[in-house]
Amino acid sequence: MIEWRWFSGWTEEEMVPRLAKARMLERNFPEVSGEMTLEAGWSQVHSRSVLGHEAPGLPVPRGLFERARQVLETFDFSDPRIVAWHFSAKEPLQGRTVLLELRSLGQQLRYLCGVRVGDTRQEHGEVCSVFGFSFETLNGHIEAGREWFLLRKDHKSGEVRFHIEAAWRPGQFPNWWSRLGFAMVAPRYQRAWHRLTHVRLRELVWKHPELVGQPAQSGQLEHSGHALTTAPVQFFAQRARGRRETQLEEEREAMNRGLGLTALGLGVLAGMRSMSAPTLASRWLTRTRAQREDRLSRVMAHPWAPRVLGLLTAGEFIVDKLPKTPARVMAVPLAGRMLAGALAAASVTAERQRGGRLAAAALGAVAALASSWAFYALRRGATKKLGVPDVAVALTEDALLAGLASRLMPTLEPSAGQAAILPG
Numbered sequence: 001m002i003e004w005r006w007f008s009g010w011t012e013e014e015m016v017p018r019l020a021k022a023r024m025l026e027r028n029f030p031e032v033s034g035e036m037t038l039e040a041g042w043s044q045v046h047s048r049s050v051l052g053h054e055a056p057g058l059p060v061p062r063g064l065f066e067r068a069r070q071v072l073e074t075f076d077f078s079d080p081r082i083v084a085w086h087f088s089a090k091e092p093l094q095g096r097t098v099l100l101e102l103r104s105l106g107q108q109l110r111y112l113c114g115v116r117v118g119d120t121r122q123e124h125g126e127v128c129s130v131f132g133f134s135f136e137t138l139n140g141h142i143e144a145g146r147e148w149f150l151l152r153k154d155h156k157s158g159e160v161r162f163h164i165e166a167a168w169r170p171g172q173f174p175n176w177w178s179r180l181g182f183a184m185v186a187p188r189y190q191r192a193w194h195r196l197t198h199v200r201l202r203e204l205v206w207k208h209p210e211l212v213g214q215p216a217q218s219g220q221l222e223h224s225g226h227a228l229t230t231a232p233v234q235f236f237a238q239r240a241r242g243r244r245e246t247q248l249e250e251e252r253e254a255m256n257r258g259l260g261l262t263a264l265g266l267g268v269l270a271g272m273r274s275m276s277a278p279t280l281a282s283r284w285l286t287r288t289r290a291q292r293e294d295r296l297s298r299v300m301a302h303p304w305a306p307r308v309l310g311l312l313t314a315g316e317f318i319v320d321k322l323p324k325t326p327a328r329v330m331a332v333p334l335a336g337r338m339l340a341g342a343l344a345a346a347s348v349t350a351e352r353q354r355g356g357r358l359a360a361a362a363l364g365a366v367a368a369l370a371s372s373w374a375f376y377a378l379r380r381g382a383t384k385k386l387g388v389p390d391v392a393v394a395l396t397e398d399a400l401l402a403g404l405a406s407r408l409m410p411t412l413e414p415s416a417g418q419a420a421i422l423p424g
Helices: 012-022 064-073 176-207 238-246 261-272 276-288 295-300 305-319 331-348 354-384 390-412
Strands: 002-006 043-053 083-087 097-104 109-124 128-137 143-154 159-170 248-254
Touching (some): 012 097, 043 064, 064 128, 064 159, 097 176, 109 143, 261 390, 276 295, 276 305, 276 390, 354 390
Antiparallel strands (some): 097 109, 109 128, 143 159
């Protein structure tokens, strides 16, 4: 199930039957944890922070560990400005079905999707105590994946830490523009949500103990999301600001960028030199010997493809400097650049669903259109207004293209390692 609305969410009366329907859904991915690797198309996220210290030994009643455990059980760690949780506390935690209300664009655009608590952990060993659970996305969710939330207390030092481990990839979408928007902004929302989760958990256990264990709203269902004066939702320069505010001890992110950054980068390359994007995509497909079933990737991965495309690219570099070469923003050259960006982006996208490749192709084409006009304007301005020789400007653009291609290639590289989904 998936629904979306502008400007308003769902009433509790509307959510009750939707939650009942979600209980009948299966998860939207078949893989187990060991199969959810970067090489298989799964992005990985790991973060860890120190919540504080309590007395050494086993967790004590109303101590830091127990307060944090209660926050996790009511799902109040989730910042409601991005994700609100709606559930029934009458269901046991393990196997509990939850409706997630995903909020974007200043909470004006909302999606309603289902998840289910998968495994739970509650252990008290000699060295440490552990509590946590995972949730798994259900059919109709715009993401597919599993995410673990874990608390650990070291019995010797009394230190309490909070861990998040996630593996995810794009899921199902209600329309094409939702898929395209997800590809463009989802990583920023995800990063902001992960960091604000650490912020909220610390705020609740230290500054608002009276709210711990209490849902923000309760009626036929429980709803997470007490209003707290925490950090603003930051999407730009988030890395530096997020580290200072959340005081993360460790944060690792291994993103599978076939649908986003790579498609965007290839489109920009196509706008600069139309054949450069297909050449780069073909070189990667040939070198990695990626197993693809579609005709486009098979053609691009043919051993002769990068050689032929490389010769065409070299010819374009020469023709670009000739005085009678038509402007790149004329109809035919512009259409060719958009097509090149779309084909290159689609060919390297490892999405199993057809819609994923269509979104990558659309992003590549749009990026090629924008890049063509941007570099045309820059080149025209440098030659007409500043008097720089056209050949010098063209060579500068060639150097910039080479630099961008070298930076883009690492995002196409498969990772040698993989992140663990369940910390040991």
